Amino acid sequence: MMDSGFSLHAFGHSDRGLFRQNNEDYYGIFKDLFIVADGLGGHNAGEVASKMAVETIAEKILSLKSLLDTPSPDIEGQIRSIVKETSKRVYETSLKTPEQKGMGTTIASLWIQKSYFTAFHVGDSRIYRYRNDQLTLMTSDHANEVSIDEDQLGEIRRRYLTQAIGTTPDCEARIYRDQVQSNDRFIVCSDGLTDYVTTKEMELLLLKNKDAKQATHALIEAALSRGGRDNITAIVLNVSKQIESSSDQAS
Incomplete structure (x- = not known):
């Protein structure tokens, strides 16, 4: 039983997509911590960066459990420090090997x-909250967006990240905190999902798929059906007011 009394049921899945040779996404489910990372870099370096970031953040966040028992825990300050430390670690690792x-x-x-949740991110991977049958974006991309008209093929949207872990030794996380409510649902995902499936479509898929595992697979299948040119990763979390908590992880 969690201190909040909430039961957390989560499922995550990552798909290579239909065109990529490697899967540079990585994710982790750690009871009450849910992380998705989308790696950048050639020669499999993105895979190294995403895995290292997830494991480092999880290790450091989970070591903060005692902080929650203090009268005024500085959650945001601790998270900012952890993200900076993680970026420095990935950056320093990248200098050791030419391929990375x-x-x-x-x-x-x-x-x-x-009774609270903290959503934090760097880059354009996203977190959504589904409450009262409405899906709301909790994050704001670290990206500049440029639109290009190419012949009659429509609008091509190309994003340029303004923040990413490990590309420099320092980066700033964006953080959002709010209260958790029973029956809240969350999506944590890479842009391989959000580039192909709209917020409204994700909202409808959650409405149709109450189970976390079913919802996760439905979201990923929707992205694949639209072309699936990128790696696609999603975690769906269901929050309920029960005694037990459980989570599943699939690769």
Whole structure:
């Protein structure tokens, strides 16, 4: 039983997509911490960066459990420090091997603490909250967006990240905190999902798929059906007011 009394049921899945040779996304489910990372860099370096970021953030966040028992825990300050430390670690690792030079990763992390949640991210991986049958974006991309008209093929949208973990030794996380409510649902995902499936479509898929595992697979299948040119990763979390908590993880 969690301190909050909430039961957390989560499922995550990552798909290579239909065109990519490697899957540079990585995710982790750690009871009350849910992380998705989208790696950047060639020669499999993106895979290294995303895995390192998830594991480092999880290790450091989970070591903060005692902080929650203090009268006024500085959650945001601790998270900012952890993200900076993680970026420095990935950056320093990238300097040791030529093939890993310039590697980096986005991250989107959702942490449930008692009756609150903290959503924090770097880059364009996202977190959504589904409440009262409405899906709301909790994050704001670190990206500049440029639109290009190419012949009659329509509008091509190309984003340029303004922040990523590991591309420099320092980066700033964007953080959002709010209260958790029973029956809240969350999506933590990479842009391989959001580039192909609209917020309204994701909202309808959650409405149709109450189970976290079913919802996760439905979201990923929707992205694949639209072309699936990128790696696609999603975690769906269901929050309920029950005694037990459980989570599942699939690769």
